[in-house]
Amino acid sequence: MDSEVFSKKRKLLMKTMKNSNPFFAEFGLLDDKAFSEGAIPQKYKELAMVAMSIQARCSECIAFHIPEAVKAGAVKEELIDAIKMGQMAGGSLAYPFARFAFEVLVEMGLVQMTADKI
Amino acid sequence: MDSEVFSKKRKLLMKTMKNSNPFFAEFGLLDDKAFSEGAIPQKYKELAMVAMSIQARCSECIAFHIPEAVKAGAVKEELIDAIKMGQMAGGSLAYPFARFAFEVLVEMGLVQMTADKI
Amino acid sequence: MDSEVFSKKRKLLMKTMKNSNPFFAEFGLLDDKAFSEGAIPQKYKELAMVAMSIQARCSECIAFHIPEAVKAGAVKEELIDAIKMGQMAGGSLAYPFARFAFEVLVEMGLVQMTADKI
Amino acid sequence: MDSEVFSKKRKLLMKTMKNSNPFFAEFGLLDDKAFSEGAIPQKYKELAMVAMSIQARCSECIAFHIPEAVKAGAVKEELIDAIKMGQMAGGSLAYPFARFAFEVLVEMGLVQMTADKI
Amino acid sequence: MDSEVFSKKRKLLMKTMKNSNPFFAEFGLLDDKAFSEGAIPQKYKELAMVAMSIQARCSECIAFHIPEAVKAGAVKEELIDAIKMGQMAGGSLAYPFARFAFEVLVEMGLVQMTADKI
Amino acid sequence: MDSEVFSKKRKLLMKTMKNSNPFFAEFGLLDDKAFSEGAIPQKYKELAMVAMSIQARCSECIAFHIPEAVKAGAVKEELIDAIKMGQMAGGSLAYPFARFAFEVLVEMGLVQMTADKI
Numbered sequence: 172m173d174s175e176v177f178s179k180k181r182k183l184l185m186k187t188m189k190n191s192n193p194f195f196a197e198f199g200l201l202d203d204k205a206f207s208e209g210a211i212p213q214k215y216k217e218l219a220m221v222a223m224s225i226q227a228r229c230s231e232c233i234a235f236h237i238p239e240a241v242k243a244g245a246v247k248e249e250l251i252d253a254i255k256m257g258q259m260a261g262g263s264l265a266y267p268f269a270r271f272a273f274e275v276l277v278e279m280g281l282v283q284m285t286a287d288k289i
Numbered sequence: 290m291d292s293e294v295f296s297k298k299r300k301l302l303m304k305t306m307k308n309s310n311p312f313f314a315e316f317g318l319l320d321d322k323a324f325s326e327g328a329i330p331q332k333y334k335e336l337a338m339v340a341m342s343i344q345a346r347c348s349e350c351i352a353f354h355i356p357e358a359v360k361a362g363a364v365k366e367e368l369i370d371a372i373k374m375g376q377m378a379g380g381s382l383a384y385p386f387a388r389f390a391f392e393v394l395v396e397m398g399l400v401q402m403t404a405d406k407i
Numbered sequence: 408m409d410s411e412v413f414s415k416k417r418k419l420l421m422k423t424m425k426n427s428n429p430f431f432a433e434f435g436l437l438d439d440k441a442f443s444e445g446a447i448p449q450k451y452k453e454l455a456m457v458a459m460s461i462q463a464r465c466s467e468c469i470a471f472h473i474p475e476a477v478k479a480g481a482v483k484e485e486l487i488d489a490i491k492m493g494q495m496a497g498g499s500l501a502y503p504f505a506r507f508a509f510e511v512l513v514e515m516g517l518v519q520m521t522a523d524k525i
Numbered sequence: 526m527d528s529e530v531f532s533k534k535r536k537l538l539m540k541t542m543k544n545s546n547p548f549f550a551e552f553g554l555l556d557d558k559a560f561s562e563g564a565i566p567q568k569y570k571e572l573a574m575v576a577m578s579i580q581a582r583c584s585e586c587i588a589f590h591i592p593e594a595v596k597a598g599a600v601k602e603e604l605i606d607a608i609k610m611g612q613m614a615g616g617s618l619a620y621p622f623a624r625f626a627f628e629v630l631v632e633m634g635l636v637q638m639t640a641d642k643i
Numbered sequence: 644m645d646s647e648v649f650s651k652k653r654k655l656l657m658k659t660m661k662n663s664n665p666f667f668a669e670f671g672l673l674d675d676k677a678f679s680e681g682a683i684p685q686k687y688k689e690l691a692m693v694a695m696s697i698q699a700r701c702s703e704c705i706a707f708h709i710p711e712a713v714k715a716g717a718v719k720e721e722l723i724d725a726i727k728m729g730q731m732a733g734g735s736l737a738y739p740f741a742r743f744a745f746e747v748l749v750e751m752g753l754v755q756m757t758a759d760k761i
Numbered sequence: 762m763d764s765e766v767f768s769k770k771r772k773l774l775m776k777t778m779k780n781s782n783p784f785f786a787e788f789g790l791l792d793d794k795a796f797s798e799g800a801i802p803q804k805y806k807e808l809a810m811v812a813m814s815i816q817a818r819c820s821e822c823i824a825f826h827i828p829e830a831v832k833a834g835a836v837k838e839e840l841i842d843a844i845k846m847g848q849m850a851g852g853s854l855a856y857p858f859a860r861f862a863f864e865v866l867v868e869m870g871l872v873q874m875t876a877d878k879i
Contacts, residue, residue, distance in 0.1 A: 184874070187863055197676070201666075201673055219337035219371075224854065226618065232854055252334075262615045262617075263438050263456075270420050282423060306623070312612075313609075315440070345582070346700075378852050380854075380855060384704075387667075441613035445602075446600075446602035447603050456610075459577050462736065482564075488570075489573075498734025498735075505778070520773055538756070541755075542745050586735075681845075682839045687809070695816055698813055727795045
């Protein structure tokens with residue numbers, strides 16, 4: 172599978188980064204702290220990151236944070252609400268990234284692609 | 290009061306925009322839809338916007354969304370959690386904006402400034 | 408054709424977005440209003456969006472707005488002028504995106520690729 | 526006058542930059558080339574820059590390009606159309622900057638502030 | 644002094660942040676690691692941050708990193724070279740921030756303002 | 762080779778740009794001036810651009826500036842230090858771009874991929 176190959180490569184690269192310099196492991200730990208369960212539940216943090224990734228026009232960030240949000244318990248309607256926020260906050264220039272977020276939802280089987288016919 | 294003057298000016302400017310062209314009223318309505326209560330509760334939407342405003346390095350966005358989050362029910366610990374997210378997502382270049390968010394919290398009486406002595 | 412497949416997928420995704428939530432149709436309508444003929448002719452609005460897409464380093468935005476500008480009547484010289492604006496406004500970090508805009512012009516047959524020889 | 530003092534300071538700083546290093550004069554010349562009359566008339570280039578300055582959330586860019594657009598012949602309706610574009614392209618996070626653009630229009634006497642009553 | 648008041652307020656806010664949540668102290672420590680002497684000497688790291696702050700259009704970042712660069716040993720010519728990089732990388736929209744960087748150099752007595760006469 | 766095809770296409774597109782309009786050659790010359798040896802050695806300028814490219818989330822900028830830094834004399838440890846700076850300055854949203862920078866280092870044989878086993 173393409174996405175499996177990509178995912179495996181990504182993990183190896185992350186290991187490589189951490190083996191190359193302790194900074195990257197420390198950055199990862201601090202990142203985990205900022206986005207783990209806290210006063211704001213983790214689900215809403217990951218949904219905020221989905222919105223932020225769209226507003227910031229970062230495809231890989233979207234591809235990473237949608238599955239993370241799902242792992243933290245987010246359902247389809249919440250993910251769509253997060254995409255709306257990102258689209259609104261980021262404007263027209265964020266549109267291709269809201270669309271990409273939907274593509275990820277379709278690939279994950281959370282949204283069904285509209286049939287291509289009249 | 291300075292912030293009252295600013296707030297009044299802001300409202301007059303917003304009226305002026307809407308009177309000048311219907312687009313601005315329509316943009317405002319769509320924005321309200323995207324950020325009102327939905328699958329994601331309004332409080333978490335506004336907290337997401339606090340984080341996004343810090344990451345996007347926008348002071349006026351921060352000054353607007355912190356009081357909106359408070360109106361939607363957010364408390365000090367949640368606001369600080371949102372600031373952490375924005376700081377982490379936006380990195381060092383977002384630091385002055387996380388600090389500005391704390392300045393707003395201090396001005397709103399939600400956080401007490403640390404005393405200036407040993 | 409690759410770009411036909413891409414274009415078809417894009418349209419299906421856009422339908423899917425609009426079917427999933429009315430917000431996306433409303434966002435599209437407001438976007439249409441902002442960029443349709445007005446005090447500024449549509450052609451110059453689309454050319455402005457070409458420049459803005461380069462400055463904002465958004466490849467898909469470029470791939471969308473160049474054909475839109477052509478539909479609105481823009482010719483080669485105007486498109487190149489818009490690319491110059493985007494390049495200048497966005498600086499060196501926008502350079503790969505000005506180059507991508509030229510790639511689109513070449514693919515659309517508006518600019519001929521310089522021959523690869525002495 | 527405040528804005529005169531600011532404008533004078535700005536000019537002195539620009540002279541200082543050019544005297545400190547020839548790069549800044551050369552950058553200015555190239556910038557002039559990109560934004561002067563060309564296949565796209567200068568007026569539409571400056572209007573595009575007004576939109577881009579709002580989308581990019583840059584107050585000083587807005588304060589500079591609105592008067593430049595006026596010098597190049599832009600009228601109130603065109604300026605408002607450019608502000609709409611910038612607001613739409615940049616989304617909610619660009620809103621304070623569209624409002625600031627209106628503040629500049631009011632200060633220049635191009636738009637009248639809506640009366641503060643009822 | 645204005646800048647002393649600002650600097651004192653900034654320090655108190657930073658203390659307040661760290662007292663409010665340990666995350667901010669940890670972020671500061673990681674930041675220190677990334678920008679301290681390493682394979683790249685600290686001076687060149689701070690000069691890179693001056694350039695990056697201009698490209699990212701962040702005034703407070705500029706106001707912070709120029710004195711840091713000076714503390715790390717950077718001299719006038721190096722600072723101007725960093726400003727050139729930031730200006731070039733960020734394009735016209737970064738111009739007001741390159742100018743602000745010069746304003747900081749003038750205030751620090753590193754560059755003399757060009758005389759205001761023929 | 763894929764990257765050879767890409768590199769050849771890129772060079773042809775750059776020629777095409779310069780043949781289409783003298784602006785692009787002039788922009789290139791000014792860019793060369795800003796990033797060539799100066800008060801700051803070229804190596805540190807290119808390393809700053811690696812960091813800036815990561816912070817600005819621009820993959821093609823990263824793919825361009827890492828080999829340029831190597832040509833200017835940068836070694837593995839310096840490149841990793843530049844990646845750390847870009848990651849720290851740009852935060853979590855820059856993470857996929859720091860990882861991509863490592864991918865480039867692996868492809869160039871400067872860093873060895875960590876073995877994929879227990």
